[in-house]
Amino acid sequence: MNKIVRQRYPVEKLPADLRDGLPAGRTVTVTVEESEPPSKEKLLHLLEEARKADPIPDDPVERIRALRDEDD
Structure with missing residues (x-):
C-alpha cells in the first residue's frame, strides 16, 4: 500500500472541496493513502x-x- 505525506502544503493548492473551512494563507499536512482493493x-x-x-x-x-x- 502506498502512502504520500506532504507537510507544510499551502491551503490554496488544495482542491476546493478540501479547502472548505480552512483559512487562506495557512499550511497543512496532507496524507494520501492508497486503499487496498477488496480480496x-x-x-x-x-x-x-x-x-x-x-x-x-x-x-x-x-x-x-x-x-x-x-x-x-
Missing part, C-alpha cells in the same frame, strides 16, 4: 449476499418470464 474472497462473499437478496433464476427463459410477468 477475491470478499468480492465473492458480496456477490453471494447480493444473490441471496435478489435471486436470479438459473434458467434464462425463466428469468425473462419473471421479468415480463413483473408488470402484471
